[in-house]
Amino acid sequence: MNRYLSLAGRIMIATIFFMSAVGNKIPNFSGVSQYMAAEGVPLPSVMLFGGIVFLIAGSLSVIAGYKTQIGAGLLLVFLIFATYFFHDFWTLEGEARQQQMIQFMKNLSLMGTMVFLMANGSGLLSIDDQSPKSTEETQP
Template identity: 40%
Template structure:
């Protein structure tokens, strides 16, 4: 693989991971609000779901960033993001005032899942802890 491609994979991993690490950190700092939002969507065991989300977002995000077990991290994050799109951004059930915003978030999640699938398929590249070529 060319050096430029390896740098591109590094930058792509970091850019994809940033939103997850930031989101997970905000779930930690606003844990009560996170619990309330998860519970409002009817998710069972909201505290457990919130802890799981934090682990996937912060843990998976950091793993993807540094390129350690990046394919597994990206797979977990992809499945999480896909599920979150349908559970938390169900624009088809939103009122007219919120439908457009929820559709944008839904499509963002689906697009991010596609980017994570790319990481699952192509791995982390040479500039990573695992140094995949």
Template identity: 40%
Template structure:
């Protein structure tokens, strides 16, 4: 049962970030404008990095290959995003803290036995 719970947890947490990454890519101009509205420099570059980090990080967590790297990417995205965009909104702030906690669990315990990492043989 634990194997399946780990898989379901990864799917659920990755879905949120994958959807956000796709939405930011589709509405790229809006993403740039939101970043620029906070007074951040190089909004275009930050928007590109946002899409890349959200999609690659979520795919790593989702499929369970290099999941710890994907989780760290998403944590690295969440910390500044939470500070810049959500510090004044307690609901979003605590949601993001919960997401960071879930991602830290992936870092600490790995993706679990139902993952791409588990199907690979260790390199020698």
């Protein structure tokens, strides 16, 4: 049972990153690049391309459990930049400040998830799984 929960957890963790790339950033590349420029991101098209690569490679790595520490590291770097540029609540006031603080805290939580994956690996039912198999997992 734990191996299936581990896989389900990795899929749930990575879905937001994968869908962000393929469902928003790729099909809306020009608009997202313009938005990034307006938020002060340097070289927005280059950074967006790099962000897409990090999102796709990182999320697929986490889902598959292949080189999970590296994949989680890519997602962590993405989160650090995205959080700094787009959830800078400290520059805002009122309702906008509160909304961006919520988004900042959500990203902080996801950063913690990436650090946890970097420290502990992918878990069971993954390509990199090196853990000894329990009797429960080896019996049909």
